[in-house]
Amino acid sequence: MQNHKINQKAKPVSRGVASSKSDVKTKRSDGIRKEASVLVIGAGMSAARLINYLEQHSEKYNWKLTVADKHTASIKKIVRPETKVVRFDIFDDKKREKLIKEVDVVVSLLPARFHIEVARTCLKFEKSLFTASYESDEMRELADEIEQKGLLFLNETGLDPGIDHMSAMNIIDRIKAEGHKLLDFESFTGGLIAPDSDDNPWHYKFTWNPRNVVVAGQGEPAKFIQEGKYKYIPYNRLFRRTELIEIEGYGRFEGYANRDSLKYIKQYQLEGVPTVYRGTLRRPGFCRAWNVFVQLGMTDDTYYMENTENMTYREFVNSFLYYHPSDSVRTKLFHYMHIDQDSDIIEKLDWLELFSNKKLGLKKATPAQALQHILAKKWKLKPDDRDMIVMWHKFIYREKGKRSRKELTSSLVVEGKSRTDTAMSQTVGLPLAMAVKLYLTGKLKVTGLRIPNFKEIYEPILEELKEYGIEFKENLKDKLNGS
Amino acid sequence: MQNHKINQKAKPVSRGVASSKSDVKTKRSDGIRKEASVLVIGAGMSAARLINYLEQHSEKYNWKLTVADKHTASIKKIVRPETKVVRFDIFDDKKREKLIKEVDVVVSLLPARFHIEVARTCLKFEKSLFTASYESDEMRELADEIEQKGLLFLNETGLDPGIDHMSAMNIIDRIKAEGHKLLDFESFTGGLIAPDSDDNPWHYKFTWNPRNVVVAGQGEPAKFIQEGKYKYIPYNRLFRRTELIEIEGYGRFEGYANRDSLKYIKQYQLEGVPTVYRGTLRRPGFCRAWNVFVQLGMTDDTYYMENTENMTYREFVNSFLYYHPSDSVRTKLFHYMHIDQDSDIIEKLDWLELFSNKKLGLKKATPAQALQHILAKKWKLKPDDRDMIVMWHKFIYREKGKRSRKELTSSLVVEGKSRTDTAMSQTVGLPLAMAVKLYLTGKLKVTGLRIPNFKEIYEPILEELKEYGIEFKENLKDKLNGS
Numbered sequence: 001m002q003n004h005k006i007n008q009k010a011k012p013v014s015r016g017v018a019s020s021k022s023d024v025k026t027k028r029s030d031g032i033r034k035e036a037s038v039l040v041i042g043a044g045m046s047a048a049r050l051i052n053y054l055e056q057h058s059e060k061y062n063w064k065l066t067v068a069d070k071h072t073a074s075i076k077k078i079v080r081p082e083t084k085v086v087r088f089d090i091f092d093d094k095k096r097e098k099l100i101k102e103v104d105v106v107v108s109l110l111p112a113r114f115h116i117e118v119a120r121t122c123l124k125f126e127k128s129l130f131t132a133s134y135e136s137d138e139m140r141e142l143a144d145e146i147e148q149k150g151l152l153f154l155n156e157t158g159l160d161p162g163i164d165h166m167s168a169m170n171i172i173d174r175i176k177a178e179g180h181k182l183l184d185f186e187s188f189t190g191g192l193i194a195p196d197s198d199d200n201p202w203h204y205k206f207t208w209n210p211r212n213v214v215v216a217g218q219g220e221p222a223k224f225i226q227e228g229k230y231k232y233i234p235y236n237r238l239f240r241r242t243e244l245i246e247i248e249g250y251g252r253f254e255g256y257a258n259r260d261s262l263k264y265i266k267q268y269q270l271e272g273v274p275t276v277y278r279g280t281l282r283r284p285g286f287c288r289a290w291n292v293f294v295q296l297g298m299t300d301d302t303y304y305m306e307n308t309e310n311m312t313y314r315e316f317v318n319s320f321l322y323y324h325p326s327d328s329v330r331t332k333l334f335h336y337m338h339i340d341q342d343s344d345i346i347e348k349l350d351w352l353e354l355f356s357n358k359k360l361g362l363k364k365a366t367p368a369q370a371l372q373h374i375l376a377k378k379w380k381l382k383p384d385d386r387d388m389i390v391m392w393h394k395f396i397y398r399e400k401g402k403r404s405r406k407e408l409t410s411s412l413v414v415e416g417k418s419r420t421d422t423a424m425s426q427t428v429g430l431p432l433a434m435a436v437k438l439y440l441t442g443k444l445k446v447t448g449l450r451i452p453n454f455k456e457i458y459e460p461i462l463e464e465l466k467e468y469g470i471e472f473k474e475n476l477k478d479k480l481n482g483s
Numbered sequence: 484m485q486n487h488k489i490n491q492k493a494k495p496v497s498r499g500v501a502s503s504k505s506d507v508k509t510k511r512s513d514g515i516r517k518e519a520s521v522l523v524i525g526a527g528m529s530a531a532r533l534i535n536y537l538e539q540h541s542e543k544y545n546w547k548l549t550v551a552d553k554h555t556a557s558i559k560k561i562v563r564p565e566t567k568v569v570r571f572d573i574f575d576d577k578k579r580e581k582l583i584k585e586v587d588v589v590v591s592l593l594p595a596r597f598h599i600e601v602a603r604t605c606l607k608f609e610k611s612l613f614t615a616s617y618e619s620d621e622m623r624e625l626a627d628e629i630e631q632k633g634l635l636f637l638n639e640t641g642l643d644p645g646i647d648h649m650s651a652m653n654i655i656d657r658i659k660a661e662g663h664k665l666l667d668f669e670s671f672t673g674g675l676i677a678p679d680s681d682d683n684p685w686h687y688k689f690t691w692n693p694r695n696v697v698v699a700g701q702g703e704p705a706k707f708i709q710e711g712k713y714k715y716i717p718y719n720r721l722f723r724r725t726e727l728i729e730i731e732g733y734g735r736f737e738g739y740a741n742r743d744s745l746k747y748i749k750q751y752q753l754e755g756v757p758t759v760y761r762g763t764l765r766r767p768g769f770c771r772a773w774n775v776f777v778q779l780g781m782t783d784d785t786y787y788m789e790n791t792e793n794m795t796y797r798e799f800v801n802s803f804l805y806y807h808p809s810d811s812v813r814t815k816l817f818h819y820m821h822i823d824q825d826s827d828i829i830e831k832l833d834w835l836e837l838f839s840n841k842k843l844g845l846k847k848a849t850p851a852q853a854l855q856h857i858l859a860k861k862w863k864l865k866p867d868d869r870d871m872i873v874m875w876h877k878f879i880y881r882e883k884g885k886r887s888r889k890e891l892t893s894s895l896v897v898e899g900k901s902r903t904d905t906a907m908s909q910t911v912g913l914p915l916a917m918a919v920k921l922y923l924t925g926k927l928k929v930t931g932l933r934i935p936n937f938k939e940i941y942e943p944i945l946e947e948l949k950e951y952g953i954e955f956k957e958n959l960k961d962k963l964n965g966s
Binding site: 220226227231232235237262297303305315318320322323325 | 702703704709710712713714715716717718719720724745777778779780783785786788789790798801802803804805806808850
């Protein structure tokens, strides 16, 4: 780590002035590079769309593309012949330095925890960095040096985080510019399944990282502000405090609070706005049934259970229920959780075969791992299944100079094209690729550690996303008092 | 820490042979020391009883006593003139070494997390160590060296842990020796309030560390085995799965599962026993009401709330409730928690003034800290209040050569003598002091890292505790099938 020590004494470099040798050589006075080389590290689920976009623009702008990943076989199938593919392990310090040193811009699609290694090397060789992940505390420690060196480290430029920031800020800035007073901002996103692939009672399948779904909401409580009061929802109540929303053409969804909404007050400049709430979307009924797993302790990922190798699904469930000499596990669960005989929860649990004699067969497993194992067999995408992402914002504001209030909703639905060309990979990969283009073509002049919450970035990206069918629909109506 | 590095190459010393210079000088062939010096580090709540006991025996056995603590003023009032009192900070390495080097035996009454520093120094100078705290993982890493040097590090020799081990093992060993087959072992302990000091609807006051009470049960789920099945109760269900027990002359208590009962299977040699369960005792109704705090998220100690300085009790409660334009906080809570209008929970919450305009006045507080602050004002001991500790074991066994089953219960109730001479300090301080006496008088010959789960220690201590009114009452009856 010593190599990456922050040089606090680095001289400030004036904004926009190129500081690395290759910058000076290739950048024209209008900021557009005559040529540029881009390194994409990590070729996970969103990589294809991003690489594809950069390749499509590489001839026009004279870009050279290198894709580096631990596994290169599958990447070679999706890239053009002129794109270089390199086998690379993130912990190979020497190779990381060599790769980054040679290029102008780095995109990291690695799992979020690995970005910091890339970031430190980018800083050392004065290269800008783009990711779709949340800005980490470690990354924040580098902020001053990033600024001093005149670099741009742009994080949170995918879907959520990413398009959520851009689409929300677009409207927030507009409402403010028009002189209205914002009273309420709510924002929900969900990674779901397209309507014609929706064929199970949960109306859900794993379309992204299953583990994140199983442990969602754990840790600190959900935090938000409502009518000027700070509110906290602990994990054990999270899935019981849902809101219903409706999106034209797609029906109803339910949302539960998503982590810390309070941090968006600063990020979106919402100081003084009485209600700020962010949530995650599911189809109605999901949360009530999921809550059963939460209550039983089946989502706990902090300890290993005994004997999971030979345990049946039913025995797994029984581990969380009281002992009874004669009642069945199924009866005990319904009794313990106060589930009525005609509740839709019963169908959902039965459909998962939760009370069956199927073996878990897991050598060592936490409850969350065992549950994920059971869910993964049932919530698996079929060959023709397509995913769907849904984003929905609500803004209530008092009109300038009036007492009347307006409610503006803005919604986005993107359906995947296939099991591999998913809505998720489009909406994560495209905005990030577009940000790289903006940067390399001199249209993104900011420096420092940033997220895409400013006009210079959200305006062109939201505009270009429309060309790919990624477009928000707005709906404005009068807001009646007390409703 | 370098000073305390474990010397893995230390020569094994044969058991019982004195290894330090002072040992050789003072120990007679029968193991009784002609003289000995004892260092007591940390003079908290249980110290008075322990010091008092050691002082009472010091003339007969020729012991010199040193008490070391950060604050010495209050200690000087309770010790005899011949006892040396030293001001001492545990992080003062030099002084710690000097103090420990000079004595024969060390007793640590420090908070558990500080024992390891003392333990490493004891190892360095080859002194035995006694504590009333749980054996830590760090301490376990020293086990080989403790054994090699022929020392005794005896932990868990207070009440719980301590008397619970001794009294349970006393009966477990007896049942085994008589050839019966143990089917069920359950054990409950509670630190409560004496009947004539019991004057609030919770039937509870803080008689020990309040923070431990507020965060009790958090972290990993309670684990136990029942009828051969492993069971796990997550925190959010812990206070809803209680058992009722009755103790003659003291009425009814309720118990909730206490952490990891499974580790006692090894410690008590209960392999193959179908039911092993340990719990914590409260008066009936406590857990149902406490569960309201758990469900609301008011016991969370992991994050700081906004604005706790100017917050009222009612606003604190409201932070965990949904927004409603007109309903009162009190109404919202009862509705949210499904509390009936005639529930005893209402009296308990009202008695705490939870819906009042009283100010919290805490600069920075987690929910748990805010709740503790509110509780501490109400659950405070009055000048004449006395505490009470209750311990209750149940053993079900099949009689040797018969099909019939017996149920043996063993119960202990100790009431405090005053607000300072508490039941807790007697039952923590006395067993530890007695263990030191056994060691110094050559009656405790084992070496290594130990807890008091063996006959050589539990038999004399349980016997001597009777002289102080600390005596278990047994009750044996036939166990009918299905009951």
